[in-house]
Amino acid sequence: MAISVKKLHPVIGAEVQGVDLSKPVDGETAAAIRRAFEDHVVLVFRDQQLDEPAQLTAAGLFGKVAMRRRPISGDGPGGSFDTPFMLVTNIVEDGKAIGAFGDGEMWFHHDTSYYPEPHRATLLYALKLTSWGGETSFSNLYQAYEMIPQPLRDRLEGRKVLQIHDYKRRERLNLEAVDIAKIRHMEQPIFITHPATGRKALYVSRLMSARIEGLSRAESEEALATLFDISEDPSIIYEHKWRLGDLVIWDNWCSIHARKDFPREEPRLMRRLTIEGQAMRF
Known part of the structure; x- marks a missing residue:
């Protein structure tokens, strides 16, 4: 075939x-x-x-x-x-x-x-x-990883990020208002090595990435905001x-996706x- x-x-x-x-x-x-x-x-x-x-x-x-x-x-x-x-x-x-x-x-x-x-x-x-x-939009997080400024990449290398999901669709979770033991969650590397391809990829998303280990709340929010913006750059998105x-x-x-309204x-x-x-x- x-x-x-x-x-x-x-x-x-x-x-x-x-x-x-x-x-x-x-x-x-x-x-x-x-x-x-x-x-x-x-x-x-x-x-x-x-x-x-x-x-x-x-x-x-x-x-x-x-x-x-x-x-x-x-x-x-x-x-x-x-x-x-x-x-x-x-x-x-x-x-x-x-x-x-x-x-x-x-x-x-x-x-x-x-x-x-x-x-x-x-x-x-x-x-x-x-x-x-x-419509469903898909972003290439191999490309996002390459777009991260080197000083920020060096600062975050080897750190983990808390990934958590409570079934909201357009709202980040307020960790101070919930018992995360009752919600599925896992700390994951911010940068992963893809098991199949061996390539490096960013591994955060606006909806589910809540907190970077080892940083203050303000530092974590600032870094995540930058990573979210990079991951959603229109140049790396297919709709x-x-x-x-x-x-x-x-x-x-190595990708994230989002859905538009209907x-x-x-x-x-x-x-x-x-x-x-x-x-x-x-």
């Missing part, structure tokens, strides 16, 4: 053409897709017709599919647990949300950066879309405009899987 890979942005994102993921993929094609993933960080597969088993098989090209985890407190986004699938949707049935993170804008973040072993990748499949909005049948996979170790009165339905990862290293 011959595929082609078309860049969507100078530094992040590519469309893979010539593959139908509802059918078996031979070893040579699978290897080419994985190489493209490491090269481009975000891959887009258009016009796919995928039921749940086919999406699971497609995800398996990139590693072991992860199960969805319940929040520590029991409170959190809706939908089913004890399954690998998460429905990202605003659809409500019988007064109950059938999925999670249904409405509105969501700030830049890594998926599962607050886990001891953050997931390698996320796959999102478009089933229902609104008439406008809902994906969704079409029905799109399957998009992104590397959670009409809340219109149904939007995406089916999500993640790929198991490993501990982050300096």
Whole structure:
């Protein structure tokens, strides 16, 4: 099966053409897709017709599919647990949300950066879309690392940052107002060495990075503000405009993503899987 890979942005994102993921993929094609993933960080597969088993098989090209985890407190986004699938949707049935993170804008973040072993990748499949909005922006954090001023990079090298998520979408967590023991959290390196590529990447996000170890609160906030701005520089961001049948996979170790607003009165339905990862290293 011959595929082609078309860049969507100078530094992040590519469309893979010539593959139908509802059918078996031979070893040579699978290897080419994985190489493209490491090269481009975000891959887009258009016009796919995928039921749940086919999406699971497609995800398996990139590693072991992860199960969805319940929040520590029991409170959190809706939908089913004890399954690998998460429905990202605003659809409500019988007064109950059938999925999670249904409405509105969501700030830049890594998926599962607050886990001891953050997931390698996320796959999102478009089933229902609104008439406008809902674009997903992806930022290349290999490039962000290179853009950090050397004095700041030297100052932060070897430090960790607290990654924490309480299911808010447009608000940083106030550590003084919560008991973090009841919220999933993990201290991670600010700069990681990507386990698959060996490249250095920034590992912070506006939504989930709360505090840098070894710095005062003011120093931490100042440094994080600078890193957030660098990570969200428009020159390193690809904005994906969704079409029905799109399957998009992104590397959670070297990218962050954000969602734009959309009409809340219109149904939007995406089916999500993640790929198991490993501990982050300096």
